[in-house]
Every structure is written in structure tokens, then in C-alpha cells.
Amino acid sequence: MVSRFPDRLEIVALAARHNGDALAQQAERFRPRALALTDGDANDAFRQRHPRWAGRLLPADEEALVDIATMDDVDVVLNALVGAVGVKPTLAALGAGKRVALANKEALVAAGALVMAAAAANPLPVPLVPVDSEHSAIFQCLDGRPRDHVARIILTASGGPFREASLDELATVTPEEALRHPVWSMGGKITVDSATLMNKGLEVIEAHWLFGVPPEAIDVWVHPQSIVHSLVELVDGSVLAQLGVPDMGLPIQYALTYPERWTGACPRLDLTRCGQLRFEPPCTERFPSLALAYAALRQGGTMPTVLNAANEVAVELFLAGKLPFMGIPRLVEAVMDDHDPVAVESLEDVTLADRWARRRAGEIASRFAPGG
Numbered sequence: 001m002v003s004r005f006p007d008r009l010e011i012v013a014l015a016a017r018h019n020g021d022a023l024a025q026q027a028e029r030f031r032p033r034a035l036a037l038t039d040g041d042a043n044d045a046f047r048q049r050h051p052r053w054a055g056r057l058l059p060a061d062e063e064a065l066v067d068i069a070t071m072d073d074v075d076v077v078l079n080a081l082v083g084a085v086g087v088k089p090t091l092a093a094l095g096a097g098k099r100v101a102l103a104n105k106e107a108l109v110a111a112g113a114l115v116m117a118a119a120a121a122n123p124l125p126v127p128l129v130p131v132d133s134e135h136s137a138i139f140q141c142l143d144g145r146p147r148d149h150v151a152r153i154i155l156t157a158s159g160g161p162f163r164e165a166s167l168d169e170l171a172t173v174t175p176e177e178a179l180r181h182p183v184w185s186m187g188g189k190i191t192v193d194s195a196t197l198m199n200k201g202l203e204v205i206e207a208h209w210l211f212g213v214p215p216e217a218i219d220v221w222v223h224p225q226s227i228v229h230s231l232v233e234l235v236d237g238s239v240l241a242q243l244g245v246p247d248m249g250l251p252i253q254y255a256l257t258y259p260e261r262w263t264g265a266c267p268r269l270d271l272t273r274c275g276q277l278r279f280e281p282p283c284t285e286r287f288p289s290l291a292l293a294y295a296a297l298r299q300g301g302t303m304p305t306v307l308n309a310a311n312e313v314a315v316e317l318f319l320a321g322k323l324p325f326m327g328i329p330r331l332v333e334a335v336m337d338d339h340d341p342v343a344v345e346s347l348e349d350v351t352l353a354d355r356w357a358r359r360r361a362g363e364i365a366s367r368f369a370p371g372g
Contacts, residue, residue, distance in 0.1 A: 136251035137242035201293020301341035309357035
């Protein structure tokens, strides 16, 4: 987006976890004032390979993300971090009066009450704009519309690579198969989440916080073509939908430019070439992660935090070959069963629940390992 609008957008700072080579290429192209690599080895390697880098290279820790998110000359913070690591910089950016373009759904899953309170205290009229294509679609449908006009929200899901797989087939899924998404090109963790439908479960929790609707007013429809990005049903029966090609350019651009709309950067949709658009209910027997997310949202408190943390651990184990595909939801459910949720009143509540869930998932993971 910045390369398409170089006279209107400027990158002030960039952050990454460990991909120093890609960060260096972006830094060479866009000349930001500051960079952050939170992985210590990657940070050291960057310093050695690029000794003449003239900008600031922040220390290798997660506080660097907070420093970048609160820089004086930053207007919009695009948070596309993976996992609960995105909570602190989101809160910090909102507290510093920045607009947050949020692609880090785990921030709302793990600390939704805190994030929305920080957004409410932010002086901007719209301090939080979603980047996920589904929530961007809902945001666009609801723009300027009273919330009491909304009967329900319908999130669409591609269904992932195993939409038609049987339980027997799911039992033998490999990481390589799970990472082959039929529509979207994404990182490893979110691609596996899409394959288990946990990604859609996290989006249900995210939609609850973003749009103030209860879990019973949020539905999920599987839509393999990924043309209808989500829908809103109004109280009089009207249904609004946002459609577009399966490309993240539009939701990213809209989050960066809101409330303006800029022309010319995104591919256009031609419905005459799309063929049939199909919709079907998800199967929670084959994809229990979605039901677990609804359960966590209904229980409230720290349970969504625990769901998210346990899932992060489970996905890491699966990608490492230490957990079968269907072991992911089983491990998450077992950790949730061991947790008594408490109200989230501070960041410490979130941090403690997150740490407990990760530790507990590690302790019991062997029960669900191959041959366990």
C-alpha cells in the first residue's frame, strides 16, 4: 500500500520477530526511522550484516514493539503480530492516542475488555479499525449504522484445505498438508488455525468485542469461494454484505485510509466471472475448535485467553510433528477443562492466565501425542 501511495503514506517504523533479511529489504526501500527485531539472534545478525544502517535499531525484546507503537510521529499502528504478543503494543498505541489498524486478532481474544476500554478512552472518534477481511467487511457494512439495527453478524469462512475431509482423513493430516490453503497465502500459525477452523473461532470472539454483539448473534457460514467476506443481518430482515476478490489489499488500504477511500490500488471484482457462490454451515464434529471458541466466549473472563494460549502451543507442537492434527482441539479442550476463569481487570490477569495455559498445555501435551 505504501509503495502504491508514496506521496500519501510514509513508514515511520517497522518491526519483525526474526526475518532480518526481509526487514532489511523493506528498510532499504522505505527508509523508516526505526526498526525492531525481537529475536535476539536475528537482532545481532542484522547489526553485523548492516553496520551502516543509519536509523535506530531497538533492543531485542518485546518492549521495542511498545516503543514503536507509541512513537510521536506515528499516526497509525498496523498490528499484524501473531499471537498474544500483540496485546501490549495494542494497549500502548491506543493509550498514546494512535489509531490501531488491527490484524492481530489475538489481542482482542486474550484481552478484549482491556483493549475496548483503551479504545473508548482514546480521543479519536474511531481509534480501532479491523484489518481481517471478515471484520473489515462488517465494519464497512455497519459504518454509521446504529447498533440496535443489527440482528446478527455472519462471518464467512473458506473452510480451509479439509472442508470435505472425513474424521479418518483428518486423523492423518500432516503439517505440509495443513499449510496448503486453497485460497489465502498466510503465515504458518494462521494457516493451521484456518485448517482447524480455530481461526474462525477467534474471529467470533473478535467480532463480539469489536461490534458489541453477543455470541448467539454471531454465526459462521462456510463460503469456499471467499468472495463474500461477511454479512450483517438487520432487524427488519435486510442482509448487507461486502464482496471483493480474495485479496488483502482492500482491507489493509481501508484501515490505513479510513474514513477516506482511495482509488486505483486494489483488484476489481467481476461477479460474472465468479461462477456459483455457495454457503454451508460448519461441521463442529469434524472441526471442534469452533465450538471451543464459542464456549470460551460464553464463559468469559480469562477463558478466551486460555483458549488462545493453549491453541498457540498446540499449533507449535503440531508443526513440529509432536501432536496430531486432531490433537490440537483435544489439547485446547483439556486445558480449558482445567481452568477456572476469573474476571479480566488488568493486564496482569491476562498475563497470568496466558502463562498458566502455556505451562499446562506443555505438561499434558504428551497425552495427545502420537502413540500417547
